[in-house]
Amino acid sequence: xxxxxxxNEFVHEREDExxxxxxxxxxxxxxADFLADAGHDVRTATLDEDEHGLTxxxxxxxxVLLWWGHAAHDEVxxxxxxxxxxxxxxxxxxxxxxxxxxxxPFKRLMGTSCSLKWREEGERERLWVVEPGHPVADGVGEAxxxxxxxxxxxxxxxxxxxxxxxxxxxxxxxVFRSGCAYRRGAGRVFYFRPGHETYxxxxxxxxxRVIRNAVAWAAPGxxxxxxxxxxxxxx
Amino acid sequence: xxxxxxxNEFVHEREDExxxxxxxxxxxxxxADFLADAGHDVRTATLDEDEHGLTxxxxxxxxVLLWWGHAAHDEVxxxxxxxxxxxxxxxxxxxxxxxxxxxxPFKRLMGTSCSLKWREEGERERLWVVEPGHPVADGVGEAxxxxxxxxxxxxxxxxxxxxxxxxxxxxxxxVFRSGCAYRRGAGRVFYFRPGHETYxxxxxxxxxRVIRNAVAWAAPGxxxxxxxxxxxxxx
Amino acid sequence: xxxxxxxNEFVHEREDExxxxxxxxxxxxxxADFLADAGHDVRTATLDEDEHGLTxxxxxxxxVLLWWGHAAHDEVxxxxxxxxxxxxxxxxxxxxxxxxxxxxPFKRLMGTSCSLKWREEGERERLWVVEPGHPVADGVGEAxxxxxxxxxxxxxxxxxxxxxxxxxxxxxxxVFRSGCAYRRGAGRVFYFRPGHETYxxxxxxxxxRVIRNAVAWAAPGxxxxxxxxxxxxxx
Amino acid sequence: xxxxxxxNEFVHEREDExxxxxxxxxxxxxxADFLADAGHDVRTATLDEDEHGLTxxxxxxxxVLLWWGHAAHDEVxxxxxxxxxxxxxxxxxxxxxxxxxxxxPFKRLMGTSCSLKWREEGERERLWVVEPGHPVADGVGEAxxxxxxxxxxxxxxxxxxxxxxxxxxxxxxxVFRSGCAYRRGAGRVFYFRPGHETYxxxxxxxxxRVIRNAVAWAAPGxxxxxxxxxxxxxx
Numbered sequence: 038x039x040x041x042x043x044x045n046e047f048v049h050e051r052e053d054e055x056x057x058x059x060x061x062x063x064x065x066x067x068x069a070d071f072l073a074d075a076g077h078d079v080r081t082a083t084l085d086e087d088e089h090g091l092t093x094x095x096x097x098x099x100x101v102l103l104w105w106g107h108a109a110h111d112e113v114x115x116x117x118x119x120x121x122x123x124x125x126x127x128x129x130x131x132x133x134x135x136x137x138x139x140x141x142p143f144k145r146l147m148g149t150s151c152s153l154k155w156r157e158e159g160e161r162e163r164l165w166v167v168e169p170g171h172p173v174a175d176g177v178g179e180a181x182x183x184x185x186x187x188x189x190x191x192x193x194x195x196x197x198x199x200x201x202x203x204x205x206x207x208x209x210x211x212v213f214r215s216g217c218a219y220r221r222g223a224g225r226v227f228y229f230r231p232g233h234e235t236y237x238x239x240x241x242x243x244x245x246r247v248i249r250n251a252v253a254w255a256a257p258g259x260x261x262x263x264x265x266x267x268x269x270x271x272x
Numbered sequence: 273x274x275x276x277x278x279x280n281e282f283v284h285e286r287e288d289e290x291x292x293x294x295x296x297x298x299x300x301x302x303x304a305d306f307l308a309d310a311g312h313d314v315r316t317a318t319l320d321e322d323e324h325g326l327t328x329x330x331x332x333x334x335x336v337l338l339w340w341g342h343a344a345h346d347e348v349x350x351x352x353x354x355x356x357x358x359x360x361x362x363x364x365x366x367x368x369x370x371x372x373x374x375x376x377p378f379k380r381l382m383g384t385s386c387s388l389k390w391r392e393e394g395e396r397e398r399l400w401v402v403e404p405g406h407p408v409a410d411g412v413g414e415a416x417x418x419x420x421x422x423x424x425x426x427x428x429x430x431x432x433x434x435x436x437x438x439x440x441x442x443x444x445x446x447v448f449r450s451g452c453a454y455r456r457g458a459g460r461v462f463y464f465r466p467g468h469e470t471y472x473x474x475x476x477x478x479x480x481r482v483i484r485n486a487v488a489w490a491a492p493g494x495x496x497x498x499x500x501x502x503x504x505x506x507x
Numbered sequence: 508x509x510x511x512x513x514x515n516e517f518v519h520e521r522e523d524e525x526x527x528x529x530x531x532x533x534x535x536x537x538x539a540d541f542l543a544d545a546g547h548d549v550r551t552a553t554l555d556e557d558e559h560g561l562t563x564x565x566x567x568x569x570x571v572l573l574w575w576g577h578a579a580h581d582e583v584x585x586x587x588x589x590x591x592x593x594x595x596x597x598x599x600x601x602x603x604x605x606x607x608x609x610x611x612p613f614k615r616l617m618g619t620s621c622s623l624k625w626r627e628e629g630e631r632e633r634l635w636v637v638e639p640g641h642p643v644a645d646g647v648g649e650a651x652x653x654x655x656x657x658x659x660x661x662x663x664x665x666x667x668x669x670x671x672x673x674x675x676x677x678x679x680x681x682v683f684r685s686g687c688a689y690r691r692g693a694g695r696v697f698y699f700r701p702g703h704e705t706y707x708x709x710x711x712x713x714x715x716r717v718i719r720n721a722v723a724w725a726a727p728g729x730x731x732x733x734x735x736x737x738x739x740x741x742x
Numbered sequence: 743x744x745x746x747x748x749x750n751e752f753v754h755e756r757e758d759e760x761x762x763x764x765x766x767x768x769x770x771x772x773x774a775d776f777l778a779d780a781g782h783d784v785r786t787a788t789l790d791e792d793e794h795g796l797t798x799x800x801x802x803x804x805x806v807l808l809w810w811g812h813a814a815h816d817e818v819x820x821x822x823x824x825x826x827x828x829x830x831x832x833x834x835x836x837x838x839x840x841x842x843x844x845x846x847p848f849k850r851l852m853g854t855s856c857s858l859k860w861r862e863e864g865e866r867e868r869l870w871v872v873e874p875g876h877p878v879a880d881g882v883g884e885a886x887x888x889x890x891x892x893x894x895x896x897x898x899x900x901x902x903x904x905x906x907x908x909x910x911x912x913x914x915x916x917v918f919r920s921g922c923a924y925r926r927g928a929g930r931v932f933y934f935r936p937g938h939e940t941y942x943x944x945x946x947x948x949x950x951r952v953i954r955n956a957v958a959w960a961a962p963g964x965x966x967x968x969x970x971x972x973x974x975x976x977x
Contacts, residue, residue, distance in 0.1 A: 154973045204682045210977040
């Protein structure tokens with residue numbers, strides 16, 4: 038059992054009827070549900086809560102943080118971002134989804150612009166497993182097919198991942214590194230591309246499987262307690 | 273529970289009294305014991321057995337294979353090596369220890385000479401954890417100290433590891449990438465340097481912890497079944 | 508100026524009229540021409556020559572070896588393969604092209620099956636630059652378009668590249684890691700996917716540019732002379 | 743010829759007599775001299791200059807930026823840091839030296855704390871080449887010996903480098919990943935550990951050789967001009 042916090046800016050679902058139909062209780066509710074069904078201890082947090090729901094107490098008790106944001110990246114307070122980044126360095130897992138490529142914590146952890154190409158025309162996407170031996174691909178078939186998605190295309194301006202697990206093909210002619218694993222500090226980060234506010238992608242069972250795998254993979258073990266700074270010689 | 277096979281050439285222990293005192297039942301027996309204590313299903317296999325104890329049936333039922341060899345690398349039959357390498361490609365974990373850097377299966381999986389510097393003077397070694405967020409370092413302190421070891425020094429002629437977990441310091445002035453993680457095919461490989469036939473290193477509890485971690489990390493999940501060869505278009 | 512040897516099995520061009528029309532003097536001749544035009548010192552070698560044209564003298568004088576093979580991989584002598592692999596370990600650059608993913612030297616250097624999906628239907632391919640800061644992508648646009656190619660699709664069973672430079676999109680729905688950079692021993696290896704015996708891909712100027720870049724990148728510098736084996740302490 | 747800018751906070755040399763004796767014109771002057779001798783076009787810039795000497799014009803004309811800072815990291819203006827980071831993303835090479843592991847631009851590019859262990863007792867350091875095929879190790883021997891250095895020890899809290907070129911051994915018992923290559927955006931970053939304000943390390947010819955190699959390696963080519971944002975389909 039992993040202690041999971043699902044963070045969602047929770048903006049589209051309350052402002053746009055089309056989104057509300059797909060995710061009436063918010064994207065976070067759907068993510069939380071299937072992770073709870075997998076036996077994890079799950080809470081949610083949203084932008085409009087005090088400290089965005091990410092107090093020191095909540096983060097201190099979080100093993101893996103999922104992040105969904107799109108319209109309100111800039112409204113996330115910098116002190117909360119500092120806290121998230123620091124917790125990742127200490128060992129907390131971090132799983133930014135889809136448009137969270139542009140979230141403050143992900144950009145801070147990557148050190149790059151995290152820019153990409155995009156297009157919203159409901160194209161077909163096929164996520165190919167390029168690293169079948171990686172735990173995040175566990176039990177997934179050779180490829181996951183999504184009938185209608187927003188396109189994200191290369192160049193995706195991120196550091197070379199420690200492991201590239203998925204690469205997407207898009208109907209319109211682009212490719213994308215859709216599943217990228219990193220370690221930052223003592224924490225593990227898995228960026229996973231699929232998701233959208235109007236295509237019901239988080240209800241897809243194969244996508245749910247990958248997210249469950251990512252949570253299991255990103256959960257910290259008994260992390261080494263490192264001493265930094267001025268030290269005495271060992272010899 | 274992981275199905276583990278511990279392979280040992282089992283030569284030194286029967287030919288050299290000094291070795292026999294440290295490992296009276298063979299190095300494999302000590303490795304098998306602490307892995308069985310960790311709840312794994314463990315068998316052993318040795319060079320003098322039929323097919324070196326690595327029949328198709330045994331390998332087919334092995335999740336993770338540990339390998340110890342030193343004096344008799346050349347006596348390992350090439351058809352058995354083929355079988356081991358193929359099983360790693362299919363997903364079997366492989367954990368070569370110490371002088372197994374020169375074993376046939378490891379060299380085949382690496383594609384390099386796997387050469388290194390060495391010296392046998394009972395020097396002190398200190399294995400520093402350089403990647404504390406990696407599962408193989410789980411629960412290990414900042415460094416493991418070994419009072420008397422054989423030295424292995426860089427340049428260690430292996431491909432850049434997918435993750436470098438440990439780096440050793442040696443009294444005589446060398447360093448060594450002591451814990452190297454790779455994926456090859458669908459299988460995971462963890463080379464771990466410590467070990468020797470006369471220094472009782474596999475009785476060290478911290479070393480045992482790393483080897484237990486390596487077994488857990490290398491164990492295959494539900495590996496993707498990949499179709500190779502001529503295929504029809506998806507579109 | 509780099510000393511380049513272009514190796515070609517030179518089978519299709521002599522047995523198949525359609526191929527002979529595209530490459531009347533062999534694929535090696537076209538490759539050699541544009542590399543010579545770039546100012547390099549270029550020789551060619553083919554399967555039917557003595558020692559396949561890859562004598563110790565030739566390899567000893569080669570900075571970068573290009574390799575094209577398809578129909579006759581198995582006819583390449585193992586002792587010549589040993590020699591090629593050893594020279595790569597010593598620092599010689601190696602650039603296997605297209606179907607050379609299944610060549611003996613490449614498979615030996617990778618330690619994996621190097622299998623992939625394929626289909627020969629003259630589909631469109633688009634090679635996206637995923638790592639624009641890599642020297643092999645120098646001066647290339649965002650993507651290279653090829654109207655008619657043989658498809659290669661993932662899973663491509665190779666080790667994770669040290670740098671992934673190109674990823675291909677195919678009309679039929681697949682993706683492929685088309686430009687993969689590795690170091691093996693002191694040598695640099697760049698696998699580049701495009702090429703075919705009947706599509707005139709090596710006459711494409713952008714493809715030529717990438718191959719010229721790969722040769723420049725793979726050329727050895729003043730390689731460190733490493734001492735392996737038993738050594739005295741530095742302290 | 744590469745257009746190089748050597749940045750130095752230039753604090754110690756003016757406040758501390760001992761430092762002034764080693765580097766009477768500042769550390770930047772010594773770095774600039776040997777790089778100019780190598781045929782590069784070199785300018786220097788320091789903290790007390792207007793915009794720290796790193797105006798848009800200067801950075802726009804810089805291929806590779808070297809950075810030395812120690813006592814005054816916090817005094818570097820954030821808008822100048824933004825500019826440096828953005829230029830790296832566009833393709834400018836960046837070579838932070840020694841205590842610049844804690845400089846603002848390096849920390850921003852890494853996304854981690856960049857913390858480490860340290861000790862100032864004039865210990866012996868030996869930098870082992872672990873990746874002899876990397877251009878930054880070109881022409882360097884197996885190891886560089888430095889008689890008196892400040893110690894930096896692991897855990898060095900940086901992302902896994904794209905290539906690890908040097909690993910240091912220290913008399914007091916530590917190891918350190920001393921030469922780390924990264925790509926960030928289109929730019930190349932090489933962190934190189936040696937250096938100090940009172941040990942005359944930048945007068946050492948082997949250290950100078952590595953820094954010259956790093957400048958050559960980090961210099962941008964004809965970088966791909968990437969289009970980010972909303973795009974039309976290619977198909």
